[in-house]
Amino acid sequence: MQARRRASISERLRERFAQARRVVVLTGAGVSAESGVPTFRGGGGAAVWKGMPFSVISSAGMLQRDLAEVWAWFDYRRDILQSLSPNPAHVALARWQDRFEDFTLVTQNVDGLHQRAGSRDVVELHGSIWRARCVACGEHYDLHDEPQRTRPPACLNCGDALRPDVVLFGEMLPAGAFERALEKAETCDLFFVIGTSAVVYPAAALPEVAKSAGAYTVEINPELTPLSDLCDEVINGRAGEILPLFEVNSKS
Ligand code: APR
Numbered sequence: 001m002q003a004r005r006r007a008s009i010s011e012r013l014r015e016r017f018a019q020a021r022r023v024v025v026l027t028g029a030g031v032s033a034e035s036g037v038p039t040f041r042g043g044g045g046a047a048v049w050k051g052m053p054f055s056v057i058s059s060a061g062m063l064q065r066d067l068a069e070v071w072a073w074f075d076y077r078r079d080i081l082q083s084l085s086p087n088p089a090h091v092a093l094a095r096w097q098d099r100f101e102d103f104t105l106v107t108q109n110v111d112g113l114h115q116r117a118g119s120r121d122v123v124e125l126h127g128s129i130w131r132a133r134c135v136a137c138g139e140h141y142d143l144h145d146e147p148q149r150t151r152p153p154a155c156l157n158c159g160d161a162l163r164p165d166v167v168l169f170g171e172m173l174p175a176g177a178f179e180r181a182l183e184k185a186e187t188c189d190l191f192f193v194i195g196t197s198a199v200v201y202p203a204a205a206l207p208e209v210a211k212s213a214g215a216y217t218v219e220i221n222p223e224l225t226p227l228s229d230l231c232d233e234v235i236n237g238r239a240g241e242i243l244p245l246f247e248v249n250s251k252s
Contacts, residue, residue: 091117
């Protein structure tokens, strides 16, 4: 059955939203686009770094070959983020966490904007640009208030090099993160997929799992994706404009 496509929230979805108890939201780069964070695909501009496509600079192979260059790439992105702020999409989702009996926010984003908007306990499938970890002992470090930017930084625990705590192409997701997201997708009654091109797995499998477990699935994206036909409802719009509408009573 073809998904309902519209640029507004249907009465049916409003009812589902009002009655929902267990809700899961999966977000991608598109949810941060209105904050000024370039997306990866669809001409978002973050495609190249010094002539390299992001899938090369953000790869396990690059980490082996040139750790310093990987640091330079993530330092560049972190510096951009310093001057950007969460947008109404992040703010709306932060409010949802206290609205439902069981709410889970799963993100592919490493930018930390959900947390800055007040979201707690975010399932970070691809790690965080605001953390580093030791390549040897696995010790984690917060990069928010780095006293001094030495590159690559050394582990205070074992002295080995630190790397950005971000999942690179060719690497496994952080232990437990995907399993937790999967468990929630299997038992939710409403699943939103927002601002992702849905081409990167295993993240893109989560809406499929939720749908086959009987959840009402909703996609919010200005463009159609490989998930659009699977979803019960597709809202072709920008997350920062659509998500705040859930707070607005349809009658007003
Ligand atoms: N609101 C909602 N969606 C938007 C908006 C917006 N304002 N602007 C753009 N989009 C949509 C685009 O149409 C596109 O479908 O967001 C999607 C962004 O897709 P990608 O750039 O491919 O980002 P994402 O799906 O998050 O990438 C997945 O791939 O590059 C790796 O690890 C990286 O986490 C990333 C993963």
